[in-house]
Amino acid sequence: MNGISRLIIATAAIVGTFVVVLIHGARENERMALYDANFRGRDIEVGADIYYQACAECHGENGEGLVGPALNAADLLVPEPGQTKPPRLLERGWKGDLRSFLEATITSGRVGTAMPAWGQTAGGPLRPDQISSVASFIMNWGLDPGKKWGGAPRRVAIGGVEPAPAVGQELLGEAPPRDVRSAALGRYLFEGPAGCGSCHAFNGTTGTVGPDLTNVVAEKGRDYVRDSIVNPDRTASAGHAPGAMPDVFEFVLTDIEIESIIDYLETPEAGGESLIGVGGETPQPAGELDGQEVAQGAGCLACHSVDGSTLVGPTWQGLFGSTREFEDGSTAVADETYLHQSIVDPSAHIVKGFSDLMPKNFGDMLSEDEINAIIEYIKTLQ
Amino acid sequence: MSVSPDVRGRSARDVIAEKADQTFTRITAGIPWREFRRMLRGDPPGRPNPRLKPHSESFWLHIKPSYYHESVTKFAHTFRLGLLSTYLFFVEVITGLLLMIWYAPTPERAYSDMIRLLSNVPMGQLMRDVHRLAAEAMVVVVVLHMFRTYLTGSYKKPRQFTWLTGVVLLAATLFLSFSGYLLPWDQLAFWAVTIGTSMAEASPTPPGTGWLGQALFGKPDWTGQFVNLILRGSPDIGASGLLRFYLLHVFFLPLTVIFFFFMHYYKVVHFGISLPASEEEVGQDTANRVPADRRRYYLMDVAIDEIALLSVVTFILVAMAAFFYDAKLEHIANPLKTPLHTTAPWYFWWLQGMLKIGDKVLWGVVLPTLFVIIVTIVPYIDYNPSRRGKDRKIALFLGFVVASALIVLSYMGLPLYAVQSPPAEEVVQEFMPEEGVGPIREIPWAELEVGIYCTDTFEGSLPYSEFEKVIFEFRDRIESDPGLPQGVGCIKVEAVAPQLKRITFQIDYRDKDGKPAQFIKPFYFHENSLYWHEFQF
Structure with a gap:
């Protein structure tokens, strides 16, 4: 090739390079906006992962608030008309914006509540970028504050009569059809593929890992049982650790199958005397509250264990009648008066080794009967 | 009004033309406009050759030879791989300097700076893609350059030292690329470098120095930890490690490359590019004795070749980066979460493959070190004077064996070989x-x-x-x-x-x-x- 044709190639290549850069440059604004949204989206994904592992237990799967306050709420996320900041920030006189409010709260926790410090700078487990991602996730609710998301999705299958391969145990005789609701199917699943019977006792069977389910429907109602199957952790019974029951049944069982299991659990106790409540709910005996349920509902058990382990607060096991040592060096015997005071005015005595983290509003939240029920329940935990 | 004596009595047009030509000649470092035009057209130079002047007048041309032997300018003789690797280094410097503007080497900022670069800096992504692509290309080109030199026997006397500086440049290129890996501070970066540096952990402790380890780290096996500590700045990669890799990447290693490049290139020009082996007698080196009828002058003949090649390479590089290639950015580095299938960068897969074979010290340190030493001193142990293929059957065979072994080992370094999750x-x-x-x-x-x-x-x-x-x-x-x-x-x-x-x-x-x-x-x-x-x- 002579000099001229090589020069033409070189010129073409250089011009081509500029053309490429121009074409690329012409769409830079669009691309940058897209990447911006992309990284925000990924940030929210990361935040979601952390939220559902660390925060959902107290603030709820939907941020609806359980032990901790609601986060999926307009008063936290959206300023009222004419305001620059959401009401909850104004209430606290927060000078910064919503993100800094959330990040500061997550990092340092909130004194006087069960909210611990999560930031590594404050002795917690999370890095600043992780906290920022959690804040992004929470702020994402602001697009539609207060909306209830999720709910157990349905199994998408056509002709779902094919039984799933029995993974739990060997088949017990003929398998009943799985698309027709029946107590027989419930029993088959309970003792077979779903594997309930290997942990739970029912009508004289011997499972000991989970609670005895004899009469459970009669005593607590179908909704409670369904919720226990779908969300085992939320309803872990006294003496049984949350997390022990696999959180998969909503996933592996169809609605028909879950209802069938409840039908089966509804069958009366073998040789039992009482037939009350079969097919319906047992009326709550008037004037008698189940302290365990009250404690569960008030969120006590999120911080107080009933099996002797130390969570955020002291365990309830063996609490009643024991001698308590306090941070200020004094002691007292845990009698009914002490327990009552500890619930209504938690700051009065701080047990040695613990901090003043317990919410101060149980006196307002709980009725006198409910507080007494809790105390009665604590008495049983020896 | 006085008039400068050299323009007195001449027409304005002549004067302007003469001044313009003088300026042009200054810019081209000694070539007047008419000669320049003849040069571009490919007309033969006059005698004495007026086109040699820039080689003595200008800095950049004085390091280039003024003419080459016709046989070595054929593309398939060298594939211009040396020129290409130099050019890619130049591209890296330019894009790297631009990228530095938006980057701070701390764990708190590095990753968010990358996001800002990608989503907020016009052309930021293109710059990053070109930088990354040219880096990968540079590793390939440098390795091929070395392989070509080996195949043509160009490392033989008198070019032994040129080869040696070339090995240093190859190593510097690999470590440049490797040190750049960590800077985005994403999962890929963090874990590739964690794995890379942990290979150093296998370094054997010299016998009899256990007491030193006992004093420094509380255990006798100290060398690996020491090397790791030097590289990472702390037991794990963190802020200090990032800063060290950043300094290596933007300062020490480029300086090493520039330093050794000039030694390397001086030797290349000094001895000339080796002729095809068939064109000279065995044991002779006639690269610098170019007969007048076989000369190809750098200006403008070879220069146009180079300009055309580099323009086309630039076009391919930019077009690929703009349309086909994206340097990925993974999630932010998380020291607590090892991603599945973590690998070192691809040019270290062979090392990872060797580590999978057996003992960490033998396969991870002793043998690779031995390999590097042998490669470095090849010109001094290969006493065969002939560069002709038919006289070098064993050397060529060994070369291909080593090349295939590296490829097989690299394959074994992949996660699909031997290390599988459930x-x-x-x-x-x-x-x-x-x-x-x-x-x-x-x-x-x-x-x-x-x-x-x-x-x-x-x-x-x-x-x-x-x-x-x-x-x-x-x-x-x-x-x-x-x-x-x-x-x-x-x-x-x-x-x-x-x-x-x-x-x-x-x-x-x-x-x-x-x-x-x-x-x-x-x-x-x-x-x-x-x-x-x-x-x-």
């Missing part, structure tokens, strides 16, 4: 990898309808949507996996927050003992997260 985890990783796209994320977000999809009962409906096709793939993948007997997979899709879905994978199967086993893994998938699969030109 089968269920592998399947989920294939369909929804922790980093990158995968089939599920390629499905349009809206098509991922809420529900539970299990491989044992799902039938779908014609025409199949993208999602349904993926579920069938998922089913076939599980059913054909010998590690997942009686495997049933479910994909649960939930809407958990605005624009956010949770996708939970569950695989039930029987383990080796026939007991039921289960693998569950949730992912969160936001409507806007692209993972680089949608924004294509």
Whole structure:
């Protein structure tokens, strides 16, 4: 090739390079906006992962608030008309914006509540970028504050009569059809593929890992049982650790199958005397509250264990009648008066080794009967 | 009004033309306009050759030879790989300097700076892509350059030292690329470098120095820890490690490359590029004795070759970076979460492969060190004076054996060889990898309808949507996996927050003992997260 044709190639290549850069440059604004949204989206994904592992237990799967306050709420996320900041920030006189409010709260926790410090700078487990991602996730609710998301999705299958391969145990005789609701199917699943019977006792069977389910429907109602199957952790019974029951049944069982299991659990106790409540709910005996349920509902058990382990607060096991040592060096015997005071005015005595983290509003939240029920329940935990 | 004596009595036109030509000659360092035009046209130079002047007048041309032997300028003789690697280094310096403007080497800022570069700096992504692509290309070109030199026997006397400086340049290139890996501070960066530096941990302790280790680290086996500490600045990679790698990347290693480049290139010019072996007698070196009729002058003949080649390479580089290649940015570095299938950069796979063979010290340190030493001193131990292929059968054979061994070892360094996670985890990783796209994320977000999809009962409906096709793939993948007997997979899709879905994978199967086993893994998938699969030109 002579000099001229090589020069033409070189010129073409250089011009081509500029053309490429121009074409690329012409769409830079669009691309940058897209990447911006992309990284925000990924940030929210990361935040979601952390939220559902660390925060959902107290603030709820939907941020609806359980032990901790609601986060999926307009008063936290959206300023009222004419305001620059959401009401909850104004209430606290927060000078910064919503993100800094959330990040500061997550990092340092909130004194006087069960909210611990999560930031590594404050002795917690999370890095600043992780906290920022959690804040992004929470702020994402602001697009539609207060909306209830999720709910157990349905199994998408056509002709779902094919039984799933029995993974739990060997088949017990003929398998009943799985698309027709029946107590027989419930029993088959309970003792077979779903594997309930290997942990739970029912009508004289011997499972000991989970609670005895004899009469459970009669005593607590179908909704409670369904919720226990779908969300085992939320309803872990006294003496049984949350997390022990696999959180998969909503996933592996169809609605028909879950209802069938409840039908089966509804069958009366073998040789039992009482037939009350079969097919319906047992009326709550008037004037008698189940302290365990009250404690569960008030969120006590999120911080107080009933099996002797130390969570955020002291365990309830063996609490009643024991001698308590306090941070200020004094002691007292845990009698009914002490327990009552500890619930209504938690700051009065701080047990040695613990901090003043317990919410101060149980006196307002709980009725006198409910507080007494809790105390009665604590008495049983020896 | 006085007039300068040299223009007195001449027409304005002549004077301007003369001044213009003088200026032109100054710019071209000694070539007047008419000669320049003849040069471009390819006309032969006059005698004495007026085109040699720039080689003595200008800095950049004085380091270039003024003419080459016709035979060495043929493209297939050297493939211009040396020129290419120099040019790619130049590209790296330019793009690297630009990238430095938006980057701070601290763990708090590095990753967010990358995001800002990609989503807020016009042309930021292009710059980063070119930088990354040219870096990978430079490694390839430098390795090929070395292989070519080996094949043509060009390392032989008198060019032994040129080869030696070349080995240093190759090593510097690899470490330049490797040190650049860490800077984005994402998972890829963090773990590739963690693995890379942990190879140094295998360094054997010199016998008799256990007391030193005892004093420094509280255990006698100290060398590995020491080397690691030097590299990382702390037991694990953190702020100090990032700063060290940054300084290596932008300062020490480029300086090393520049320093050794000039030694290397001085030797290349001094001895001339070796002729094709067939053109000279065995044992002779006539590269610098070029007969007048076989000379090709650098100006403008060879220079145009080079300009044309580099223009085309630039075009390919920029076009590929703009349209086909994206330097990925994974999630931010998380020291607590090792991603599946972590690998060192590809040019260190061979080392990772060797580590898998056996003893860490023997295969990870002793043998690679021996290999590097042998490669370095090849010109001094290869006493065969001939550069002709038929006289170098053993050397060429060994060269190809080593090259194939490196390729095989690199293959063994891949995660698919020997290191496998449990089968269920592998399947989920294939369909929804922790980093990158995968089939599920390629499905349009809206098509991922809420529900539970299990491989044992799902039938779908014609025409199949993208999602349904993926579920069938998922089913076939599980059913054909010998590690997942009686495997049933479910994909649960939930809407958990605005624009956010949770996708939970569950695989039930029987383990080796026939007991039921289960693998569950949730992912969160936001409507806007692209993972680089949608924004294509």
